[in-house]
Amino acid sequence: MFSGKTEELIRRMRQVQIARQHCRIFTPRLDTRYTSSQVASHSGARLEAVPVSSIKEVIAGAEGVQVIAIDELHFLEDRPEEIVAGCQELADRGLRVLVAGLDQNYRAEPFPAMAQLMALAEQVDKLYAICVRCGAYATRSQRLIDGHPAPANAPTIVVGGLDLYEARCRACYEVAV
Numbered sequence: 001m002f003s004g005k006t007e008e009l010i011r012r013m014r015q016v017q018i019a020r021q022h023c024r025i026f027t028p029r030l031d032t033r034y035t036s037s038q039v040a041s042h043s044g045a046r047l048e049a050v051p052v053s054s055i056k057e058v059i060a061g062a063e064g065v066q067v068i069a070i071d072e073l074h075f076l077e078d079r080p081e082e083i084v085a086g087c088q089e090l091a092d093r094g095l096r097v098l099v100a101g102l103d104q105n106y107r108a109e110p111f112p113a114m115a116q117l118m119a120l121a122e123q124v125d126k127l128y129a130i131c132v133r134c135g136a137y138a139t140r141s142q143r144l145i146d147g148h149p150a151p152a153n154a155p156t157i158v159v160g161g162l163d164l165y166e167a168r169c170r171a172c173y174e175v176a177v
Ligand SMILES: [Zn+2]
Pocket: 131, 132, 133, 134, 135, 136, 168, 169, 170, 171, 172, 173
């Protein structure tokens, strides 16, 4: 959240395009903050993307492509093991697979698919936002409802902007109860 993940994904995919490799970017349909056929960073960088609901659609759309990218992976609706198996299948075929997503939900629990992919990936880069309270590196997403920490039983995934989530460090993060 606000760590520049999409910005970095776009930067890397631009390099792939400059290298004239066949590439395709996929973005979960659930994320409707921006035009559905593009990925867009908070700072306004944009690239054309294919909206998908499942990893099967990613696999179907990866024919004839050398490099694929999936933005906001934590929004894919499949079971975690299906997402991991799909990414592994594509990588085993020889594709370069770039994935961006949150590693933890607002309860500071790992998103299972991201946790497994971080273990299996050849390269992992953790990007950090800045804690809005103290200025340290933020590793967590504080979910706020009416300005108060969201209860632990709130639904995990809500697509939103500044009004719903804050980047916070471990010390400033308030545990949901
Ligand atoms: Zn802090």
